[in-house]
Amino acid sequence: MTEENKRAVLCPNCGKLISSSETTCPHCGLSSPTSKWKNNPWTKGISDEGMLIRTIIAINAAIYILSLVLYPQGMSMSMNPLTMLSPSGSSLILLGATGTYPIDQLGRWWSLVSANFLHGGILHILFNMMAFKQIAPLITREFGTYRMLIIYIVGGTLGFLLSYLAGVRVTIGASAAVCGLIGAALFYGKSRGGVYGQAVFRQVGGWVIGLFIFGLLIPGINNWGHGGGLIGGALLGMAMGYHETKMENITHKMLAQVCVAITILILAWAIITGLIFRIAG
Numbered sequence: 001m002t003e004e005n006k007r008a009v010l011c012p013n014c015g016k017l018i019s020s021s022e023t024t025c026p027h028c029g030l031s032s033p034t035s036k037w038k039n040n041p042w043t044k045g046i047s048d049e050g051m052l053i054r055t056i057i058a059i060n061a062a063i064y065i066l067s068l069v070l071y072p073q074g075m076s077m078s079m080n081p082l083t084m085l086s087p088s089g090s091s092l093i094l095l096g097a098t099g100t101y102p103i104d105q106l107g108r109w110w111s112l113v114s115a116n117f118l119h120g121g122i123l124h125i126l127f128n129m130m131a132f133k134q135i136a137p138l139i140t141r142e143f144g145t146y147r148m149l150i151i152y153i154v155g156g157t158l159g160f161l162l163s164y165l166a167g168v169r170v171t172i173g174a175s176a177a178v179c180g181l182i183g184a185a186l187f188y189g190k191s192r193g194g195v196y197g198q199a200v201f202r203q204v205g206g207w208v209i210g211l212f213i214f215g216l217l218i219p220g221i222n223n224w225g226h227g228g229g230l231i232g233g234a235l236l237g238m239a240m241g242y243h244e245t246k247m248e249n250i251t252h253k254m255l256a257q258v259c260v261a262i263t264i265l266i267l268a269w270a271i272i273t274g275l276i277f278r279i280a281g
Contacts, residue, residue, distance in 0.1 A: 049140045056136075056152070057129050059267075060174060063117045064125050066271065067091040070278055085122040092118055092172055094274035096266070098160050099170040112164070113263055114270045116156040118172035128174040135181045135207075138200070142188050144248035146256035147240050148181070153259040155180015155233040162228030171222045176229040182207060183233025188242050 008017045011025040018025055067087035093102060096114025103109055119125035139148040156177025163171055182204055189201030208230065215221040240252060 049137065049145055052140070052145055052149070053133060053136045057133065060117055060119070060125060060129060063095065063267070063271075064119050067095055067118060070094065070274060086120050087118075089170075091274075092120070093170070094270075094277055096270035096274075097170050097172045098164065099168050100164060101169050103164055110266045110269070112157045112160045113153070113266045115160055115172045116153070116174050116177045117267060119174070120172055124173060128178060131178045131207075132174060132181070135178060135185060135204075139181045139184055142242045142244075143184065143237065143240070144243065144252070146248050146252045147236075147242075149256040150240070150252070150259055151180050151184045151233050151236045152177045153263055155183065155229050155236060158232030159225040159227070159229030162231075163222050163224035166224040168222055168224055171225055173222070173225070176222070176225040179211070179226045179229030180233030180236070182211075183230035183235075184237035185233075186230070187234040187237040191238075192242075192244065 007020045009020050010016070011018050011027060016025070016027045018027070064087070068085065068091070070091040071088040073088075093106075095118055096102075096108070096111045097118055098108070098111035098115035102111045119128065136148065136152075139151065143151070156174065156179075159176030159179060160171065163176075185200060185204040186208070189197045189199075189204060191197070192200070211226060212223075215223040215226060240246070
């Protein structure tokens with residue numbers, strides 16, 4: 001056996017050590033696990049659940065701060081908790097708020113993605129990030145980090161797509177994406193069954209009921225976005241499966257990488273064009 005054949009590498013799908021001469025991973029069955037196309041940092045991607053969750057929260061926080069400083073004169077300094085430290089409407093539109101106005105009047109279809117990272121006040125972002133931090137570990141544990149990313153990004157986009165079709169004029173917030181994760185958790189609990197599955201379904205179902213009541217009582221809540229996120233997340237969870245029915249594979253990883261790349265490009269475009277417009281104005 002040559003020195004090359006003795007060299008061990010990590011399978012890009014299951015992460016276990018295999019010989020570089022393997023044509024199929026003996027652990028997960030991935031074909032050509034040592035190919036450069038599959039075994040590289042891009043396809044290996046994110047494996048640290050905690051780092052992933054902190055990164056998403058940090059991106060939301062950074063864009064929220066930017067929305068405040070972009071038009072500081074329009075920032076709300078009200079002591080009302082619901083409106084405290086609210087960015088100006090101009091900032092939110094420039095940075096990618098979505099709805100019938102940005103899409104129909106400005107042609108910003110990409111805002112269906114960017115709006116998931118914008119927030120209308122300090123309580124808005126705090127509640128959304130607290131909810132995300134609570135539900136995300138469950139989804140990463142049962143679905144994996146890659147499927148969690150897909151559900152978060154695509155679920156939020158589908159939520160805002162439904163709210164657009166329902167005629168919501170302008171909307172923002174990570175709640176549609178968070179509802180995507182909640183929808184996936186509902187599917188998981190109902191599908192898995194058993195004591196654990198039933199417990200997950202009951203707990204997450206309680207969140208949905210609370211969310212529905214909250215949406216009825218508080219004005220300005222985008223219930224269409226929440227409902228679209230729930231439905232989208234459940235459908236995505238059903239389509240992709242969870243660990244006990246189907247392990248994450250290279251397709252999930254590549255789809256997650258595509259979602260991340262598109263999101264980064266859209267956010268970069270929104271921030272750069274927003275800054276250029278602000279400076280020019």
